[in-house]
Amino acid sequence: MLQTTQIFQVSTLYGAATLAAALDAGLFGPRGKARRILLVCNNASVPETALRLDEMHGYGPIAGRFDSVVSWNEAISPYHPSAWGPRGNDTVLWQRAFRLLWDIDERDTIELAVESIQVNPARALAAIFSEAAVDVYADGLMSYGPTREKLPLTIARRIRRLLHLDLIPGLRPMLLSEYAVAPVVVPDGAFRGVLDEISRDAADDPRLAPVLAGAPTAVLLGQYLAAIGILSAREEEELHVRMLTGAVRAGHRSIVFKPHPTAPAGYSAALAKAAADAGVRLSVLDAPLLAETLYRHCRPELVVGCFSTAMVTASAYYDVPVARVGTALVMGRLKPYPNSNRVPLAVIDHLVPDLERAQPPAVVGPAPDTLSPLVRAIGFCMQPKTYAGLRETTAGWLDAHLADTPGYYFPELRLAELSLPGSTHRTRARIQAARAKRVVGRAVRRRP
Numbered sequence: 001m002l003q004t005t006q007i008f009q010v011s012t013l014y015g016a017a018t019l020a021a022a023l024d025a026g027l028f029g030p031r032g033k034a035r036r037i038l039l040v041c042n043n044a045s046v047p048e049t050a051l052r053l054d055e056m057h058g059y060g061p062i063a064g065r066f067d068s069v070v071s072w073n074e075a076i077s078p079y080h081p082s083a084w085g086p087r088g089n090d091t092v093l094w095q096r097a098f099r100l101l102w103d104i105d106e107r108d109t110i111e112l113a114v115e116s117i118q119v120n121p122a123r124a125l126a127a128i129f130s131e132a133a134v135d136v137y138a139d140g141l142m143s144y145g146p147t148r149e150k151l152p153l154t155i156a157r158r159i160r161r162l163l164h165l166d167l168i169p170g171l172r173p174m175l176l177s178e179y180a181v182a183p184v185v186v187p188d189g190a191f192r193g194v195l196d197e198i199s200r201d202a203a204d205d206p207r208l209a210p211v212l213a214g215a216p217t218a219v220l221l222g223q224y225l226a227a228i229g230i231l232s233a234r235e236e237e238e239l240h241v242r243m244l245t246g247a248v249r250a251g252h253r254s255i256v257f258k259p260h261p262t263a264p265a266g267y268s269a270a271l272a273k274a275a276a277d278a279g280v281r282l283s284v285l286d287a288p289l290l291a292e293t294l295y296r297h298c299r300p301e302l303v304v305g306c307f308s309t310a311m312v313t314a315s316a317y318y319d320v321p322v323a324r325v326g327t328a329l330v331m332g333r334l335k336p337y338p339n340s341n342r343v344p345l346a347v348i349d350h351l352v353p354d355l356e357r358a359q360p361p362a363v364v365g366p367a368p369d370t371l372s373p374l375v376r377a378i379g380f381c382m383q384p385k386t387y388a389g390l391r392e393t394t395a396g397w398l399d400a401h402l403a404d405t406p407g408y409y410f411p412e413l414r415l416a417e418l419s420l421p422g423s424t425h426r427t428r429a430r431i432q433a434a435r436a437k438r439v440v441g442r443a444v445r446r447r448p
Contacts (some may be wrong), residue, residue: 004034005439007129008066009114009122011041011081013290014309017198018139019113020062020165021190028135031065035113038066041121047307049088057205058198058269060207068290070102072121085124095160099288111260113137116323117159118148119415126155136176137163140309143173143183143342146379146387151179151376165191167312170367172380178386192317199296204372207287211256212298214283218252219298219314220244220271221291221305224260225290230333230341239326243304244274245281246325246355254281258310302361306330307341307348312364321361324352331408338382346378346409347371350442351380373397381410384418 007026010016016038022028028036045048053059063069075098076084086094091121099106111133114122117136126134136159141166156179164173166185173183202208220243225231231239242259247255257271268284275282285294291310295303303314303322307330313322325347334342350371353359375395380390398421402410416423 002105002107002109004109004111005037005299006034006111006113007039007125007132008350009039009041009072009112010053011043011115013053013058013062013198015059015115015137015139016053016062016139017167017194017290018191018254020065020162020194022113022137022186022338023065024193025187025190027163027184027186028113035068035108036066037104038063038069039072039125040069041071043082043121047073047080048092051288056201056290056294060291061197061201062194063358068102069122074100076121076416081121083120085120088127091128091130095130097129111135113163113268115139117151117155123155126158130154132158135161135163135408137186138173138175139165141167141307141312141344141347142340143175144347144375145340145382146166146174146338147176147178148338148340148383150386163346167309167316168351168364168367168371171246171347171375172374174241174343174375174387178391187190188317195290195292195313195317196296197198199293202287202289202293205287205289208297209256209284210293211283211294213286214254214256214281216254216256216281216298217282217292217300218247218250218255218302219291219300220247220257220311221308222257223301223306223308225306225330227260228341230330235329239306239329240271241416242356243325244271244280245278246323247302247304248278248280248376249318250302250355250361252280254283256283256285256294256298256300258285258294292317295380304355305348307345309344311348311352315364319363321363322352323355323359323361324348325355326355327410337411337414342382343378346374349406350374373379374405381414381418381420393420 009077040053042050042052055072072081110129112125112129112132113135115137116122141152159179159181162173162176162181162183163186164183170271222240226233226236232391244255272282292313295314300320303320306326311322315322327345333437351364354364375396375435376390380387380394402403410422412423418439
């Protein structure tokens, strides 16, 4: 009997939780109507040494929603998931191989649910299963930014929906909007239910007990920005210390640090010294669980971070006030300008109080009227060819608001490259001269 097989590609527990919530909400139809395969990918630089998804608390209950679980890393070994993709004329062979490996009848219809469609492994899957309908899910603030690069029409035309969490009510995702892909909200109640399920699964972790015994009132979130080349390791250590200093200044005497899973131990050591100097209690929760699990069990009064999505979930799902540290520094370091972290940074910078400026922490609510025009203007400057229709509105917004906007949002050099308001004639002339020099250089190199 022919059937539909749905393949759900995940690389993080947070993403798996988003998919589980979508399943619970009926966004993929009733259980039993289609066979459901969870395709797990480990995209870490060295997957063999990184924390596996099945080692994290909450994985078991989530995996139980699927009929089978398979590994993408094993399927394409020895290649790396982020680097491997099929050659164009090999896609039919690869599809046959994966259908055989995963016990999918060659006549069954395939449906895909993937993350980050612009890159592998999602792009490789979409190319291999070339007739499959595609749903894209976004598990964080990235959905509010523009699509990173142009997609082949053979893929773009098959994308049915963008599933996303409504983290900032009133802010519409830009991701895939140029292809008229409909954004569909994963209901808050369903997602909170999955988070609660994960938290219950983690309740017996022995590493959680000493943290809770300290009755921490503030949570610091690490992101390991050095791993993606935005800050140096030392600068990121200093950023974490600044978070702790701000929390202490706000009156917190018991603090817990939730490091990024791949952060080095030195980060915790630097924080421990700063906490000792300040005379406050510091706990480090180095356990394979989500920050949201910590929120549910310790009920903090403050969450501090740079631009982590977990800052927004603290507000959206647990009503915890949040504050930011270091967004201006990180925004100024992002290169190139189209870096996909730019919009998440701008959203946090615009909405969340600055702890170091003594702004009182607050719960993030619906998007103010000022946020959407700002995000659209940044999105155009990031991808001007993709969103060419936004040029006029962006220029108008810059004319009206650039003078009151921090300079790290719209560097003059970028405005000059795009011939937008806010750039000087001298800067534009310098860019034009550099472009002419490159054209001449390429012409000379092409001469026999």
